[in-house]
Amino acid sequence: MISFSHAYKVFPNGYQGLRNVSFEIEKGEFVFLSGPSGAGKTTLFRLISGFDRPSSGEVNVLGTDVSSLTSSAIPYFRRRIGVIYQDFRLLRDRTVFENVAMPLMVRGDRHLAIERRVREVLEQVGLSFRLSNFPDEISGGEQQRVAIARALIHHPGVLVADEPTGNLDQDMSNEIFKLLEMVNAQGTTVFVATHDADLIRRKPYRVVRIHEGEVSA
Amino acid sequence: MNQLMSQHLFRAWRKHWALQVASVTIMTMVLMMLNFLFLGYSAFNGTIEHWGRGLEMTVYLKDGAPDWALEKLEKSMRTSREFDEVHFTGKSEATKKFLTALGPESLDLLADPKWKSPIPASLDAKLSDKVATSSRVQVMEGWSAKLKANEYVEDVFYGQGWVENFASFLGGARGLVVLFWALSLSVGLMIVSNCIRLSFLQRRDEIEVLELVGATSRFIRMPYIFEGVVLGLVASLCSLALSYGMHALLLNWLAGKWSFWVALQALSPLEPWSVMVNLVSGVAFGALGAWNCVRRINTGWSAAAG
Known part of the structure; x- marks a missing residue:
């Protein structure tokens, strides 16, 4: 499902973001990515979600070699991945419905199909009553649930979440985490970056540790 | 796509109306400069025609x-x-x-x-x-x-010397007018492009999120280019209305000051071809400015940079 083989990422200023990274994640797995700030978690996620290319080595996601993606193929690759960020990345001037519907709109789905699927996924994350609210009118936890709904709406094979609970209090974090576990139970591979050691200890999932760009699975 | 573009346009004007008005104002000024260049060119041509008569x-x-x-x-x-x-x-x-x-x-x-x-x-x-x-x-x-x-x-x-001087003056003067017009056009395009860019940079997050959810470049750029075209068209119509108004005022003022018929005759209103050029320039300014700006933001990697 996700495999890194001797992957390196060297930035133009010479800084090595990732060094000889090799690991694999199987279909349907729930895996934590753990490491201190600046260890390379975000760089690794960028490679998985097609927002960057490795300098050398191989990164394979859903059977696609990310380093060989052409510019025109990248959007279609991204449509198969769900990405959640710590800062939610919602558009403030669009309603919850419009934010969640976006992946289907860019795909050119019919309006009726979009409406049905948005209602379904918002029901799943417990926000069906927030359809016409704007992001600024709902809480942080609800905003993150909207971001999760947007990441799930197109049935991605892989869901990557970069510190999804970083901006939330403990109760909200637990709620979001339960949601991610539910998504995983439905068969989606989930890869979550976190530096919450407590959370990692409490859960029975595999942990990929990263430190100064090097991975120890 | 049409619905998306009109929604985008409506949202852009509602949320960033001040920037939109600023862009239209600057584009109107640039296009008015072009209109007055056309008027000047017509006046110059009229005067030359008058001089060239009676050979x-x-x-x-x-x-x-x-x-x-x-x-x-x-x-x-x-x-x-x-x-x-x-x-x-x-x-x-x-x-x-x-x-x-x-x-x-x-x-x-x-x-x-x-x-x-x-x-x-x-x-x-x-x-x-x-x-x-x-x-x-x-x-x-x-x-x-x-x-x-x-x-x-x-x-x-037939006054060979005078006629030859007249011909070389005519060629030189026309060349200067064309050069000045081309310069104004490039400067205008630069100003308009920067103005639209300022307006678009405010909406960088929108482009980032669209990239994030897998929108193609065409899907991202088309609404912005449409927005640029509308900006250019509005600016073009404003500049034409203002130019006609100012032209009428100028003629009234000139008629009151002098009844020098050559000047009045030379200051004819904008000709149909220059109105067309103005409209096409406005739309092209808007579309090119928008395209030039959005392609810099929509690199395919902007969400990663954010």
């Missing part, structure tokens, strides 16, 4: 040229559409005119049987106003060469 040619004939040859020559000039008037002046009439111009006492020479008049007979022709300004010099030169080849023609005079 005349004098064909001096050899002594002893037979009547039939003169008639043939006169007929060939008269029947050509390039001359409005052709007038024959016989040797004695020309001499009389010349001597009268010198002074009445000079007319005594006519009574002197030994005096032989050096003044030749001539044909005077006025170039038709229907001949385009740009080809007047060529027509005169063509006729001059043709007439000089005639065995009964002594010389042809």
Whole structure:
């Protein structure tokens, strides 16, 4: 499902973001990515979600070699991945419905199909009553649930979440985490970056540790 | 896609109305500059047309040229559409005119049987106003060469020096106008592009999120280009309305100050072709400015950079 083989990422200023990274994640797995700030978690996620290319080595996601993606193929690759960020990345001037519907709109789905699927996924994350609210009118936890709904709406094979609970209090974090576990139970591979050691200890999932760009699975 | 583009446009105007108004204002000013350049160009052309009118040619004939040859020559000039008037002046009439111009006492020479008049007979022709300004010099030169080849023609005079200077001035001045127009166009495009860019940079997050969810470049760029086209069209219409208003005010003011007809005639309103150029420039400014800006933000990797 996700495999890194001797992957390196060297930035133009010479800084090595990732060094000889090799690991694999199987279909349907729930895996934590753990490491201190600046260890390379975000760089690794960028490679998985097609927002960057490795300098050398191989990164394979859903059977696609990310380093060989052409510019025109990248959007279609991204449509198969769900990405959640710590800062939610919602558009403030669009309603919850419009934010969640976006992946289907860019795909050119019919309006009726979009409406049905948005209602379904918002029901799943417990926000069906927030359809016409704007992001600024709902809480942080609800905003993150909207971001999760947007990441799930197109049935991605892989869901990557970069510190999804970083901006939330403990109760909200637990709620979001339960949601991610539910998504995983439905068969989606989930890869979550976190530096919450407590959370990692409490859960029975595999942990990929990263430190100064090097991975120890 | 059409619905998405109109929604995008509505949202852009509702949320960033101040930036949109600023963009339209700047584009209107740039397009008004172009309008006044067109007006200036038309005025310049009108003045040049006026100066170029009334070009005349004098064909001096050899002594002893037979009547039939003169008639043939006169007929060939008269029947050509390039001359409005052709007038024959016989040797004695020309001499009389010349001597009268010198002074009445000079007319005594006519009574002197030994005096032989050096003044030749001539044909005077006025170039038709229907001949385009740009080809007047060529027509005169063509006729001059043709007439000089005639065995009964002594010389042809049409103010060659003045006409040649006029032609080179015309070429130079037109070149300057075109150069100035091209410069204004490039500067205008730069200003408009930067203005739209400022407006678009405020919405960088929107482009990032669209990239994040897998939107293609076409999907991301089209609404922005449409927005640019609408901005350009609105600015173009505003600039035309303002230019017409200012032109009318200027004419009123000029008419009150001077009734100098040449200036008033030269300051004709914008011609249909310049209105078209203005509209096309407005739309092109908007579309190119928007495209130039959005392609810099929509690199495919902007979400990663955020």
